[in-house]
Amino acid sequence: MSTIAAPSQALTASNRATSNTPPRLQDFDVIGDDAALVEALQTFGAGARVDECRVLGRALGSADGLEAGFAANEHPPVHRPYDRSGVRADEITFDPAWHRHMRLAVQAGVGGAVWADPDASAQVVRAAKFIGVAQVEAGSTCPLAMTYACVPALRLTRGVAERWEPLVTSGVYDTRALPATDPDKRGALIGMALTEKQGGSDVRTNTTVAEPTADDGWWRVTGEKWFVSAVHSDAMFVLAQTPEGVSCLLVPRRRDDGSDNGWTIDRLKDKLGNRSNPTAEVRFDGSLAQLVGEPGRGVRTIMAMIGGTRQDCVLGSTAVMRTGTIEAIHWASHRLAFGRQLADQPAMTAVLADLALESEAATWSALRLARATQDAADGDPQAIAFRRIAGPVLKFWVCKRAPLHSAEALECQGGYGYVEESRLPRTYREAPLMSIWEGSGNVQALDVLRAMQREPECVDAFLAELDAGAGASRRLDAAIAQLRDVIGAGTVDEARARELTVRMARCLQGSLLVRYAPAVVADAYCAARLEDGGGTLGCLPPGIDAEAIVARHRVAA
Template sequence: MTPSTHTVTNQVPPLIDYDVFGQDAVLSEGFARLVTPEAAAEAGAELTELGRAAGSAEAAEWGRLANENPPVLRVFDPRGHRIDEVEFHPAWHQLLDRAVSSGLTDAWTWPSGQLRRTAGFLVWSQVEAGHGCPVSMTHAAVPALRATPELAAVWEPLLTSHRYQPGLDVPATAKAGAVAGMGMTEKQGGSDVRANTTRAEPAGDPGLYRLTGHKWFCSAPMSDVFLVLAQAPGGLSCFLLPRVLPDGTRNSFRLQRLKDKLGNRSNASSEVEFDGETLAWLVGEEGRGVRTIIEMVAATRLDCVTGSAAIMRQAVARATHHAAHRSAFGGPLIDKPLMTNVLADLALESEAATALALRLAAAVDAAADGSAHDRHLLRLALPAAKYWVTKRCTPVAAEALECLGGNGYVEESGLPRLLRESPLNSLWEGSGNVQALDALRALQREPGALNAYLVEVGQAAGADHRLDAALKDLLTELSDLEGVEARARRVVERLALVLQGSLLVRHAPPEVADAFCASRLGRNWGDSFGTLPGGSLTAVVERARPLPE
């Protein structure tokens, strides 16, 4: 008999049918540590349910289909009427429906709501990252709208609803729930939004304006409502722009094209034109648009940190799962000392990112409850975290892909999608230089921010000599802020690493904290992953595995 040439051996089973929340020790333990026992029990059950859904074969298929069938722009209907709609695969709507129904657009009505929502966002984003864009903006629009209580009274219940109702057939106020987008940047300005040229002219009714201009990036154009910036008579201002007007007619919202992006393919990013007939309502005061929308930006920046932590976590989960089930050179890959070193190094980066995202989310909750320490801490720690965590995402995804060898370079492994997605959060809501300069402004103008940071990291003082030395070096760096702009990235990187080190020393297992401080703070580390100095690396890897045997 001729032997079969298609017998399958030594191939790794798919990473499905697991609890993305409960089998992530860093996330589940960190969440439980930061909330009351009552909240941990109630929210933990909901997060476990979401985690099992995120680890299901059904959710994995939704993510695949949404990315293999990207959105399509439909400018006209078959009879030539202008409709300016974006058509999505049903899988996109299924992903978004589960996100909304799980409360990921609502952090405002629960105890520890920001932390609870951040944990859920980290879980569900691992399924598919693109649909997280409208989820994030819908969540983040709420604090900005509160600058005008009359608008917030109408829109906040819709944006925080746990019901997803797509379509532009009726006004959002007639729907069970609404999603939001944002249009800030223009082709001549980018991050320099004060260079915007979109004009807003009063339209007669109080607070109503007509907009004329062009937005270079308008995210999630299928949304019900947008926050946009435009130049009003009193200066740069923030406006609420609905797609369907209260009388049921379509607002003038001319979609010019969808961007052809590196990744984030399931999500539509567009250019949009406002033609002078586009109606929008003023949010906050004229001339204070940046101050108004900055509340939205702060919330979405935290989601950039969380989204990057989610990509890292999923990359590490796939790499450790592969290594545990793949044999080479006489035994499982995960038992090979050099592979153990690589996986442990990746796991450290993932754990540090998750711990920092959770701490920032808890700080948002505490600041809302009146904590001056947490409010000041966020002012410095949030841009530093946004800078560093999003920067680390791409090398983690690339190294995790390499752990799978040639299989990792194939789309079916899921790693190419993670790699394409990984740079996005470093760009969205301000690239690295913007974050570094923002952190410098906090250092130079708001002494309370640095004081809060030092109090925070000081909680680990004396626990690890490398952490103590790194903090001392950082203080030396900060003692001379003359000409600091050229050194801004170095300063902000150190701010983030010292804060991560402090969190791990206080809360992570000793083997994790030791390896992190030895490598990231002690500089006993090479230029690539897999160059850790030694220690209990097997324990670090086992902590990171999603399906331990």
């Protein structure tokens, strides 16, 4: 029998000693430590509410707050089709961390409560909070976004709004499967079930049908839906065929008597990204529903909601980039290679600065969009026109940048960035989703063309926004002039829709940064992004103060 010698004291000690391992980035203020986000809050009218955002930011960035993001994904929701007696139940159970995180976000106003907030900066505040919440756990942002965005659609039909709006905007996280009419029900989550197997972008191909019942105002919905996220929600918007064409309906999970509403979950999907949010395949079998908007105008009706969820894709992608930026800078600021701190080595400093630049551009864009949402909701026609086109422009661009950014940020952490103990594998897997759902890249670029052709006032509003930054940078002025030439040349071919959208996005980000960001950031953006070939992450042109940009984005935790 062989024996294993006990290790010597010295060997044990040296094996256990670790050096050059950066501490975990935690116990920081996810919102308040983000200089660009705080400045954007102040610039877009929410300066008086920065302290309120900081309270949430500290809770999110605490060790417990960050741990909730890990736990909700390490212990994903479970679908229980039947109860113990064999009765169909379709119950979804979650890790307690999911509920903790969701409750924090809903109570902070990241769901639908913003629509009951009379403050003139409410949408801007909510956007900053959403960016904070998304940095900790991305899956939760899906129900939060849908519950937020559904309110303008609910309001299209009085009976529907009366039933649901008080619950959606209450700021109470209440997951009990009770009907909306139950006096005990204090809050609700709302989702959407649009996509079917045969088509997600082209929802006109939906085969789900809705038939009116004898009860005035109620319909029966029957059909299969292929992607239904936050499937535990209290109600779902669906698109279904009616004699008038595709119509929009709201299907509650429970009927008014508390019974099941013919809503069966076939299975949960095994996704690339977050594990925390249950995305399911669902069948509706004669489910009772209320019509929303006019019959046959379902696509138009649901667009009242999709403007909001698209905005939240921009916010979510901004969060991906902020997480990558601060994690990369933190790691490189505590890690030595070849005897020197990584963050101080020029090739790494340039990469970190470029990540920060992209993240900062996204942050200003995201909050500008939220400001437009606020002003549009208040009836400002210029804001309505600007938001109509800036929405798809930024949804395309910011969401396209996030996966590239995430991969580069992860690489800054070397091998550690590739393992699940780092936060970055989760952001890396999540990043592509924002570009797919709520209209994929091509769909957004084609929507930009559609807005230009059908609503020319959008182009005027967009160019007016760009011109507000004119004269500050010769590169920006040249880029705007080129964009005007492209637009002025007439109808843009579909094959060039992306190219046009990218030009518009870069000009918008440049214009925002020259007006609002520190000169070191604005100059770097214009030099790095507005000339041909700009955009490969980590390849900053000469003459940029990379150290200053990195210092602005370093979190002292």
